Amino acid sequence: MQIEVENLERAEKEFSHIYAPGELTLEDDDVRFADQVNLSGGASRKDGEVQLRGKISTRVEVACDRCHRNVSFPIETDFDVKYVPARGEGEEAAELEADDLNASVYEGDAIETDELVREQVLLSVPMRVLCNDECKGLCAGCGADLNNETCSCQQEEIDPRWAALASLKEKL
DSSP, rough: OOOEEOOOOOOOOEEEEOOTTTOOSSSSEEEEEOOOOOOOOOOOOEEEEEEEEEEEEEEEEEEEEEOOOEEEEEEEEEEEEEEEEEOSSOOOOOOOGGOOOOOOOOOTOOOOOOOHHHHHHHHHSSSOOOOOOTOOOOOOOOOOBTOOOOOOOOOOOOOOGGGGHHHHHOOO
8 A cells, every 4th residue: 555645734644454365465484464454544744754653453374383383363553653755866864863763764755555564563473472372392303293192202311410400491
């Protein structure tokens, strides 16, 4: 979706868009959209700067970090992003202020929201995803899913000199 900068005024102008499944990809092999993406918010312009505020809601699918089963969960995130126009070739670089360090740059007469949606969704995905809190994962030796079966690997005998560390590991 594009937001035409010329049509914006100081007063906030509302926008909304629904990305159909498959219309937008995350460009990340580990995270996929599992449903449509709803984008809504408001945009305002002051001089060349554009302020976008809004909400993104969707459902994503990620592999469990222990057993690699697909896990689907909802994402709802708010955003508040400032866009500044790109500098032209002949223009001198302006000195950045602290507020400008978080600003994004737009080129031309429109702001493309696809990259904003991708960025906000990926930032909302937890670093560690589990299918459930009791997930046992995969056996490191044979690859068996320990949630569904017991593995046939031989359990190693622990050297008695390391037994104290093994019991400490179990407590943690």
